[in-house]
Amino acid sequence: MFIQNAWYMAAWAHEITQAPFPRTLCGVSLVFFNNPETGEIGALHDRCCHRGTPLSLGQVVPEGLECGYHGMVFDEHGACVHIPGQARIPAKARVRSFPVVVRDEIVWVWMGDPANADPARIVSYPYHNDHAKWPHKHQVYRVKANYMLLVDNLMDLTHLAFVHKNTIGGNPKAHVEAQMKVTPRDDGLHFIRWLMESAPPPTYRKAVDLAERIDRWMEFQYIAPGTVLQWTGGIDSGKNAAENRDQPGFSLRIFHGLTPETDTTCFYFWSAANGYRQDEPQATEDLFREIDTAFKEDKTVVEAQQAMLSSTGEGDLVDIVSDAARIHMRRTVDRLAQAERQNA
C-alpha cells in the first residue's frame, strides 16, 4: 500500500546508538544497529528467523546483532553468522535487510528491492552540514495519521491563518490573498508564495526587528514520497526582497521528513534552522520552541482528521481553490504508486 521503491527518512542519525533501535516503517518492523567494527548502520527485519522474537531485545556483539532469546547472531546484511552450539548454519537462516544511507544527519532507508536502491536519488540537504550559517535543532513526532495528511497540510498554507493564528500564522487575510506560483517537477513540485506588504507574525517579531510591513515568502519543495524542504522569511517592504532574499531580515529553513509507520500513523521528522541570529544559541532554541508549538497544533488537527476519515471514509469531500498544490502532490504520488504496481 505504500510506495516501496523510495528512500524514506528512518531516523535522525543521533537516534542510532550502540543499542538496537526498533522502528516500524511502511508497516515493517525494523531494527537499526551500528556494526561496531565497520561503523556501518544495519537495518534488519526486527524478527529473528528462529522463533520470531524481536531482535531489538538483543544486543550488539562484535559479529553483529545477537538475538536475546537463543543467541543467534546476524550481520548487517541479515545473514546468520552464529548459532550457539551448532557449527552448520542453514542457508535459510537469515532475516531481510534494508539498504541504509546516513547523509546530512539523516538515516535514510530503502524499503523496496535493494537492487534499485540508488543513493543518488536521496534528497540532498546541505544546510544540515552548515552549522555556522544554519544552526538548527531536530525533532520527531509519532503522529496518529497517514503521512499523506501531513504532506497535505504543508501543501495548503491557508491553514496558517486558522490552525496557527496565535503562533506562526499572523494575519489571516494576508495568507488568503497571497500570490502562489506552483511549478510541477518530475519528482514532486515547487511552490512559492509571496505576502507583500504584510504585518510580521508574532514569531517573526520575536526573532528580529522588522518594519511595520514586510514582504514575506514561503518557498516549498516537495519530493515524493515524504520530503518537504521549506525556506521562509521576510524582509522590510521596499527593499526588493523578491529579487534578493539574502538581505537582513527574518529567514528560516525547515526540513520536513514524513514517513509512514502504518496506514494510520507516521513519523514527522523536522529540523528548524535559524538564518537570522546564527551566533545566538538561544535564538535557535527560541525558534525551535515556536515551531514545535505550531507543529503540535498541526498534529492535533491531522490526528482528529484521521480519526474522522477512518470512521467515515473519504467520500464526498469537496476541493477548493487553495487545494491546487495539494492536488498536484497527490497526483504525483498516485502516479508513482501506479507505476510501481505495473512493474510489480
Added chain:
Amino acid sequence: MFIQNAWYMAAWAHEITQAPFPRTLCGVSLVFFNNPETGEIGALHDRCCHRGTPLSLGQVVPEGLECGYHGMVFDEHGACVHIPGQARIPAKARVRSFPVVVRDEIVWVWMGDPANADPARIVSYPYHNDHAKWPHKHQVYRVKANYMLLVDNLMDLTHLAFVHKNTIGGNPKAHVEAQMKVTPRDDGLHFIRWLMESAPPPTYRKAVDLAERIDRWMEFQYIAPGTVLQWTGGIDSGKNAAENRDQPGFSLRIFHGLTPETDTTCFYFWSAANGYRQDEPQATEDLFREIDTAFKEDKTVVEAQQAMLSSTGEGDLVDIVSDAARIHMRRTVDRLAQAERQNA
C-alpha cells in the same frame, strides 16, 4: 441499525454553550453549536466537507461554525457560507444537518429524514419547567452498553432487590411480590407496580418520616425508542394511596433518556426531581446523590452484561415471568425498526 426516524435526547440544554460541542449519536459524529445571532442550536455532521476535519475543532463566528483547519464556515443548516479567498461556493459544499428542538431543558435531535421531523412527536416533560413543585438536578453518563440494555433494566424492577439492595431497593421479598399492571400503548407501554404494606427502603427513610409500613408505587411510562418517565413514591399504609397519590409522603420523578452512541455504548441522561421537601435544596441534592449511587450500580451491571453478550452472543437466553414488560418493550422497538426498514 438504530431507529432513525425518532427524536433522541442529545444533551441537556445547559451542555450547549458558545463552544462547539461534539457528541456521537446513533453512530454519527455530530457537532452542536449556538448560532450567536439567532440563538438557534445547530446540529451538523462533525466533518468538514473539504478535508474531513471535525468541525468541533473550530469556532463559532457570526456567520456560523468556522472549520479550524482552512476556515470554511457553515450555517446551522449545513450550508457553506464562506470559503477564504474564494468567491464562488460550490453547490456540493455542505454538510449534513439534523433537526434540533430544545424543550423542557432537553436538546432533542432527529436522526432520520428531516422531512419527517415533527416536533409534536417529542415527549413532553413539563416537570422540568416547574422548579417550585419539582426541584431537580441533571446527570449524564456514558455507558459501555447498548442503550436497550438500560431500557431492559428499567422494565424489570425485580433487579432492585439485588442490584440496589443497599440503596433504593429495600426488602427483596416485597419487590418480587409486587402487583404489576402493564398497559401497552402505540408508542411503548405503561406499567405501575404497587408494593402494599411494605417497609420503606433506606432512601425513603432518609428523605421523610414514614410509618413502619407504607404503600409504594412505581409508575413507568416507556416511549420508544429511548425515553422512560418514572413516578415513584410511598405513603403510610391505610391512607388509600392507590386512589390519591397527592398526599404527604415520599414522591420523586425521574426522567430517563437513553440514546445510542454506538452499538455497544450509549448516553444515559437522567434528572431526579424532589417531590417531598421542595423548599430544601439539600433534600434535592441528597436525592440526587442517592439516585446517582444507585444508577452507577446499574451502569456496572449492564456494562458487564454487554461485555459478556459481545463475547458470547445473545443465544440461549431464557425469559422468566418478570420479563413481561421488557418483552413488550422489545417487541415495540422491533416493530418500529421493521416498519422503518419496509419504508426505506
Added chain:
Amino acid sequence: MFIQNAWYMAAWAHEITQAPFPRTLCGVSLVFFNNPETGEIGALHDRCCHRGTPLSLGQVVPEGLECGYHGMVFDEHGACVHIPGQARIPAKARVRSFPVVVRDEIVWVWMGDPANADPARIVSYPYHNDHAKWPHKHQVYRVKANYMLLVDNLMDLTHLAFVHKNTIGGNPKAHVEAQMKVTPRDDGLHFIRWLMESAPPPTYRKAVDLAERIDRWMEFQYIAPGTVLQWTGGIDSGKNAAENRDQPGFSLRIFHGLTPETDTTCFYFWSAANGYRQDEPQATEDLFREIDTAFKEDKTVVEAQQAMLSSTGEGDLVDIVSDAARIHMRRTVDRLAQAERQNA
C-alpha cells in the same frame, strides 16, 4: 482451537474463597465458587442464562451462586434452583458446568465433555503436600502470549544463557555444551540435561556453599497440554551426582502450569520448592524472588515474540538443533488436537 478433553490448571486452591472468582480459560469465561454446604468447588459458565450477566457479579448463597442482577440461583452443576417470584423453573434454565478437582494445592478443570473427565488423568505432584521436605511458594502471571510459547520456552533451555544471563542462567558456554537426553512418552516427553564441571550460576551460589565446579542437572517432564515438572540442582563435581542426586548441594523443584486464556494470552502458574535449606523460610522466600525475577524475563521475551508473530504470522521460521525437545512437544500437541478433531 484448544485441546478440550484435558485437565488444565485453573487456579491455585487458595485463590478460590467465598467470593465468586472469575477466570477465562480456553476462551470460555468461567466463574468458580465454593458451595458453602458441601465445600465443593463449582465451575460454571460466567453468564446467567436469563440475561447474560456475569454470575461473578453475584454472591454465594446457601443454595448456590445467586446472580447479582435478578436473583436467579444456580447450583454447582449449573442447574437453576431458584427464580425470585416464580415457582416453576424452566428446564432450559441452566448454565454450563465444568468438572473440577482440587488436588495437590491445585484447582484442575476439565474443559471438554464431562463424560470423559477422568480424575486419574490428572498430573500428580505430591511435593506440594510435603511442606517439610519441599517448602514452596506459589505464583501466577497473566502473560500476553499463547501458552505454547511458554511451553516452547521450557523445552529449549539454551535460552538460559541469553534471557537469564544475569539471574539463573550462568555461563552461556556451559548451556550450549550440555548433554541432553530426550525420552518421548505417550502423554509428552521427558528430558534431562547435565552440565558437568560447570561454574555455579549466581542463584546457586546465593543459596548454598558450592565448590568452584559442580555437576548440574535439569530434569523436565512435559505432560500435554500444559504441565511441566522441573527438578534442577547441582552437586560439587567429583561426587558422582549423576548416580545419586540426593546428596547435599543445590536442589529445587518447579511446577509449571500453562493454561490458555485466549489464543494470545495465558496464565502461567508456578511454584518453587526449596530442596536445600528447608528449615529456613527466608531461603524459600529468596528462591521465590530469584525465580520470579527470572520468569518475568521470560514473560517479557515471549510477549514480544507473540506481538511479532501476531503481526507477521509464523511463516519462514527456521528450526535449529536446540529445538529437538520443542519440536517433539509440538508434535505431541498436534497429535492430540488432531485426534480430538477426528473424534468430534
